[in-house]
Amino acid sequence: MPENNSSSPYVLILYYSRNGATRAMAKQIARGVEQSDAIEARLRTVPAVSPNTEASEAAIPESGDIYCSQADLTGCSGLILGSPTRFGNMAAPLKYFLDGTANQWLNGDLIGKPAGVFTSTGSLHGGQETTLLTMMLPLLHHGMLIAGIPYSEADLHTTTTGGTPYGPSHVAGQQHSAVLSDEEIRLCQNFGKRLAALTLRLL
Numbered sequence: 321m322p323e324n325n326s327s328s329p330y331v332l333i334l335y336y337s338r339n340g341a342t343r344a345m346a347k348q349i350a351r352g353v354e355q356s357d358a359i360e361a362r363l364r365t366v367p368a369v370s371p372n373t374e375a376s377e378a379a380i381p382e383s384g385d386i387y388c389s390q391a392d393l394t395g396c397s398g399l400i401l402g403s404p405t406r407f408g409n410m411a412a413p414l415k416y417f418l419d420g421t422a423n424q425w426l427n428g429d430l431i432g433k434p435a436g437v438f439t440s441t442g443s444l445h446g447g448q449e450t451t452l453l454t455m456m457l458p459l460l461h462h463g464m465l466i467a468g469i470p471y472s473e474a475d476l477h478t479t480t481t482g483g484t485p486y487g488p489s490h491v492a493g494q495q496h497s498a499v500l501s502d503e504e505i506r507l508c509q510n511f512g513k514r515l516a517a518l519t520l521r522l523l
């Protein structure tokens with residue numbers, strides 16, 4: 321997917337991924353967003369937190385999506401946050417980034433904008449819902465309007481892998497070996513499509 325820095329409205333898909341599962345979900349969600357001609361998907365990631373908590377790596381990663389800037393966040397019309405589940409919660413690098421968004425909070429930059437969340441876990445009952453729900457909290461403090469997945473999505477009723485009403489999810493397995501299931505892919509894409517439609521209505 322081409323990097324987009326145009327002035328067109330965009331849904332920011334901001335994620336952290338160590339082993340690639342959350343990144344694979346982000347790409348499917350971006351495909352869903354981009355089913356609309358009127359809005360674009362902007363994929364951004366965050367650096368790992370280093371042992372001394374200060375960034376020690378290059379400002380631009382060697383591969384993959386580039387790091388999210390403050391301007392990427394401030395300028396988005398909608399936001400979708402993705403994280404691996406770490407002990408039933410979001411991963412520290414994403415939390416670290418969010419903890420640096422006091423200016424956006426003070427300025428009210430994200431108030432009234434739609435948002436959603438997604439996660440990947442190692443095991444089926446390893447805390448997907450707790451991660452998704454707690455990822456919503458900082459977004460609510462920012463005044464964002466949270467959207468999940470409605471049960472009109474048939475896959476929510478039948479999935480035996482990921483997929484929750486709180487947002488898309490994926491079960492990657494203990495060896496990170498599980499590819500996204502057909503249900504997970506459809507739920508990611510339709511979630512992206514839903515967030516894009518909501519964003520356009522609220523522009």
Ligand SMILES: Cc1cc2nc3c(=O)[nH]c(=O)nc-3n(C[C@H](O)[C@H](O)[C@H](O)COP(=O)(O)O)c2cc1C
Nearest residue numbers: 337338339340341342404407408441442443446492
């Ligand atoms: C420190 C740590 C904590 C984890 N905690 C959980 C957990 O609570 N539940 C779970 O199912 N998986 C847990 N996992 C596994 C990851 O959530 C899983 O491998 C995920 O798919 C990784 O996503 P990624 O490929 O985008 O990095 C943990 C992994 C690490 C490294």
